[in-house]
Amino acid sequence: MLTITGTGMDSNPVGLAVLDAVEMVGNVTVPMMLIVVGFELPFEFHNMKSILLAVVLRMVMMLALAYLINKFVIQQWLQLDELYTAALYTMFILPPPFVIPLSIIGECEHKNYVLNFVSLHLFVSMIAFPVVMALL
Structure with a gap:
């Protein structure tokens, strides 16, 4: 209560x-x-290959950037503990904000692509998070 x-x-x-x-x-x-x-987040399979490629590319870039920030800023420069490393990786694994498709006015093919990207990225993030946390 x-x-x-x-x-x-x-x-x-x-x-x-x-x-x-x-x-x-x-x-x-x-x-x-x-x-x-x-x-608002339906998933359609007609552009699955390009969307999956974009999600994987974004995830690899974000994890590489998180690794560099962790190595040079958090560990070497600031000398913070593992809690900050976990927080950094968590922030970089998160999917893009759900409000991004709201900025696209009207119905168009690009809006469906963005909606599918956010949906698939959410699923990939839920898989990547426990894997990365187990590796830390």
């Missing part, structure tokens, strides 16, 4: 009702966002 200390909200019935309502809305927020994002 959600508690807010020092406000007195958790000591009276009205405050408890408000806290319970906020907790219930908070519990359904993430599934609602996933439904909205997932509705």
